[in-house]
Amino acid sequence: MSDLIGGNGCGVRIGVYVCHCGTNIAGTIDVRALAEFAATLPGVVLARDYKYMCSDPGQELIKKDIAEQNLTRIVVAACSPCLHEKTFRHATEEGGLNPFFFHMVNLREHDSWVHTDKVAATEKGKDLLRAAVRRVKHHKPLERRQVSINPDALIVGGGIAGIHAALTMANAGKHVYLVEREPTIGGHMAQFDKTFPTLDCAACILTPKMTAAKTHPNITLWTLSEVEKVEGYVGNYKVSVKRKPRYIREDVCVGCLECVEACVYKQAKVLDEFNLGLGKRRPIYIPFPQAVPQLVLIDPESCIEFKSGTCKKTCVEACAERQAIDFKQQERFEEIDVGTIILATGFDVFDASRIPYYGYGTYPNVYTALELERLVNASGPTAGEVLLRDGTKPKSVGIIHCVGSRDDNTNKYCSRVCCMYSLKLAHLIKEKTDAEVYNCYIDIRAPGKGFEEFYNRVSEEGTHFIRGKVADVFPTEGTNQLTMRVEDTLMSMVRQISVDMVVLAVGLEAQSDAQDVRRRFNISSSTEGFFLERHPKLAPVSTFTDGVFLAGCCQGPKDIPDTVAQAGAAAAEALALIDAGAVELEPNTAYIEEELCSGCKTCIPMCPYSAISFVADKKKAAINEVLCKGCGTCVAACPSGSIVQNLFEDVEVFDEIEGVLAYA
Amino acid sequence: MSKPKVGFYWCASCGGCEEAVVDLAEDVLKVVEAVDIAFWPVALDFKRADVAAMADGEMAVCFVNGAVRTSEQEEMARLMRLKSQLIIAFGSCSHMGGIPGLANMTDCETLLRRVYQEVPSVANPDCILPQERCEVPQGSLTLPALHDTVSSLDQMIPVDYYLPGCPPPVKLIKDAVSAILQGAMPPKGSVLAPDVAMCTGCPRKDSKPEKLLVSAFKRPHEIQIDPAKCLLEQGLLCMGPVTRSGCDAACVEGNMPCTGCLGPTGRVRDFGAKALSAVASIADATEESKIAGVLDKIVDPVGTFYRYSLPTSILHKRNRHEGNGAH
Ligand SMILES: Cc1cc2nc3c(=O)[nH]c(=O)nc-3n(C[C@H](O)[C@H](O)[C@H](O)COP(=O)(O)OP(=O)(O)OC[C@H]3O[C@@H](n4cnc5c(N)ncnc54)[C@H](O)[C@@H]3O)c2cc1C
Ligand code: SF4
Ligand code: SF4
Ligand code: SF4
């Protein structure tokens, strides 16, 4: 039947279709001439041009021709494969051929849209077609592989993002492992008193969700835990979780806190992390009253029993018959199987001491905004009173915006929430102290729902707004005050404002260990260090690793409403994957020809997806097909040419290149 | 039945390949017993006329070593092709252009000027360069013309098989000869050596780490080479991962890095490009400035990566069109 012989001797019958795309292509390229040219190429049985190839009649054309003309290969010259490769592969399959007997030429994005000279564009079109026709004859039938999805999910980070995603998935009936490295969940939100722009109480809206996450039958909550290792692929991840000792038996402790009171330390002496060192705690403690889980923990660094083994252990006495305290607890590891992973590891605040001229760490009355959040918090170290280090109330407070944001020397990006939380803090400080508050800003960024209104409200309350970047903070001579030197760009003058307290609106940064975490989960990050989404518009919570999703500030600075929305989206994406039950994987993967591999190991560290391993007994490398994304890196790297990539075999690529270059 | 006739010829080569034939030692006698040596100018007194007088295809097989860089070599290569049923490109120079092929980095004029006038060890006050024709009282003397471009044998004449190596390892020669005698030859065009890279059988293979990163490449004289550890791991540019096996890792056994004389595997078009990408893969640098620092340690990149294969590289073909303009 096949009377045409391709260049490599295999009998192929190629059909070529040149799409007009309305005038998108036909306006610049002589599509008729192109089809006529294609018809003269070796192996081509028929060539047509058609107005809209992606339309139903266009696709029908392909199916009909396959049946009537016994076509064995299809080339469609149209738009980008990103757009319609799927469509035409499907049509090819419907026509009875293997879908990978199809190849697409990007005549629109690569030719008509980028050129104006019609003659030259048509000639270029010929080169592209010749290349496709020469390559497609080498195409082999390929199978898409299916992998099933384990319905269990892992969520890393128990801030508001992780909590919301966990509850969403758990309510949908999926089992979720929520892994948090601190002793309590809640993240940064748990440190706030009120939230902008509505000023609702953070604890009132967060605590119920924290408790729900703890008690939900579908959620396994592990605090003081971190993911150590992740292996596997979409639908089938094997995760090893390190669980640090709490020195308290979780199943027995009832959270009565009697041990804390009983501790031999009658005064709390240890700087309290949750209060950012503004308060003190004992060696046995609970991070904050609403902590979830409601369990105490022992800090072995300060506990006498750990340091010397000679403590009277009054805590154990107080715990009495419950016997919840266990000094011998060890770190342990849990191995879990999950199908999907949501990363919700949040952010770190900018370290204000990196900008020495604002005096943080030098002048005691310079605070970060997060410290202020603790001071205004009713359950904070000052029971909600805004007090200076000497215990007096400030009469004037300066808030400096954009500390560690929008600055060439630190972070170039805007942290998105600092303007708004600075307004919130201005309001709360005023409310609690009646102090004069000066907000020094570059621009006020209030683009969210209710934000502009909130700005107006704070403005009307009498907060002073000074448009200018503060240059310097230094002690005011002869007083305990601090002077902020700032160029007021609205008044065109340099001002020196003396205040009792300076608050630095520190920006949001990626967690300091974000790069390690990113590598562990095999995802990318942007230059600022935040985790990179697959597409900024169309896949904002997906990553380049299938089955791994992002939620909250680990992806970039955002406020709580956006965090929660994103967490919901990440949960929805994960649920969609789980409910589909299985995923189809593209077959353009690479494989190693075992008998040809020399075991030189060059390829192994090259793979960005860790898909290649060394098989010790054979002394050869092997690719895990399911992990391979078909990036081709190893194929190029293999010094002995022993790796083959489906759809990108050397013959296919070389013949394609020669096809492009074979112009008369 | 008469014994099959065999020929040996050398073109631009160092003589090492001829030495390799002699290295067959007593086995050479077995070969001599089985065949009739019809042409071997290095060892026996044959003249061109003896070959010219043969019928076409009279010789069963002819082993040709050396690259082709003069008109005489080209002429002889064509003659051997005519008179022999099989042509076997013998050794790296014939196979890929070899060391003489590195001359393709320059042109004839520069080359002659350098060799006959500029090198410090030459005294040539009259600046005399070799001429194709020279009149002397006794008559005219002629020399073959120098090609502007060095070629591998198969760039001049069709070649049936390749015996790779600089020189070809004795074992490969023996295997090839017995395959020819038994008529058990692989498909035409084959390289008569295993199609797997050197690392396969390297005695140091187990010591090579899975994730190798080299921050400073070294030359053998710069370090005390550990005889047990993978040479690449020690920063030496071992071409083992790129090079076809068949030599029993002779250089590596001798505590020297593989230089790639057996050429690439059958799946690789351009040895140097592969070698370069393999080396780039292990260079421990990701920023542009650092990459340059690491790669600057490679003193002679062309001589390292294309030591035996410049004429047959993809790279060179382009050079020839644009640069030298000879062909
Ligand atoms: C001073 C300040 C005031 C703010 N005020 C407001 C406000 O009023 N209103 C508002 O909408 N937004 C406000 N924001 C923004 C708000 O904090 C964030 O939108 C929100 O906290 C983001 O939640 P998240 O879960 O993404 O991150 P986070 O709150 O940072 O939570 C991340 C969690 O992950 C855990 N984690 C991190 N790494 C790991 C790991 N490797 N393994 C396990 N667990 C890990 C952390 O311990 C933490 O519990 C404010 C921000 C700041 C800095
Ligand atoms: S062991 Fe002693 S110091 Fe430690 S928590 Fe118990 S009572 Fe306190
Ligand atoms: S093609 Fe890319 S993803 Fe696949 S194994 Fe090779 S390097 Fe890894
Ligand atoms: S680079 Fe090639 S030869 Fe080396 S181990 Fe990988 S597949 Fe094998």
Ligand code: SF4
């Ligand atoms: S790189 Fe060289 S020394 Fe190392 S295993 Fe390969 S051949 Fe042996």
